[in-house]
Amino acid sequence: AAKAAGRDQVVSYDTQLRTRHLAQARMVDRLRDALEHDQLSVFYQPVVDLASDRWVTVEALARWETEEWSVSPDQFIPAAEDSGLIVSLGTFVLRQACRDAVVWHREHGTRLAVNVSVHQLREPDFANTIRSALTDSGLPPRALSLEITESVLVGAGTQRAQVIAHLTELREAGVLVAIDDFGTGFSSLAYLQTLPIDTIKIDRAFVPYGEAYDRRQFALVRAIVQLARGLRLGTVVEGVETPQQARILRLLGCDLGQGYYYSKPVPAAEISASLEFA
Ligand code: C2E
Ligand code: MG
Ligand code: MG
């Protein structure tokens, strides 16, 4: 009986895996379809100067939703990464965001941040894709910041040289580069001396949380900020949800913050309205 039960377990585990695999394959099919039929959209979340509350940047975030349902980026971005669809998804977001942001930048000086996947960075024509999105929209290179996750930068493997070449070329043209989700990638800090970057985005795992603030957390944030200053890098902290957090993070020396306290990600029209009436 024990043997039979064991085998049942194996079978059901196998079935589970296969179900997940099928679900993922179906998700990829539907995502490809959605991309072809313009069913994805771009929302924007402000990045705010903690001292003045001024919106200095907006981050473009991919959305896949209708009135009836939505799929979270935490689900469809990994599916897009695994299937390679992230390259066309990324180009869609980039081009749409540059078109939306050009007026915000012209009238309010607001910059645009766009997330970039390592798959995009490995494409030989990545720098061209960025340049033509800028030229076609009229957004100046200085107004664009590319967000790349730490793990991706460190783990770029054999194409590391290519990735660095792209980033270096774009930075020489004026585009800014930020490390996203900093501090969660289990990586050596040595890369900070060599990578062409301008900003560190401190992951929201470091934001002091709850009633009793933890002095160890303060120490970590302060240390990251000092590290960034020493390297002449700007800091953004993610996941600011309360005015208390905003105040503490400002006291700890962070320049900029992003989070639900300031605004959740919203459609372009809401950004336009907020900038207009700010
Ligand atoms: P990210 O680039 O680190 O973006 C920040 C995420 O944190 C967003 O989740 C945002 O909605 C969420 N967030 C912002 N403020 C708060 C807060 O105060 N509290 C909490 N709990 N969360 C907050 P979202 O939009 O679900 O995106 C998740 C991730 O998916 C992004 O993380 C990014 O890595 C990826 N992603 C989204 N759009 C794109 C894209 O166009 N291209 C690529 N390559 N990745 C994307
Ligand atoms: Mg980001
Ligand atoms: Mg992030």
Ligand code: MG
């Ligand atoms: Mg994140």
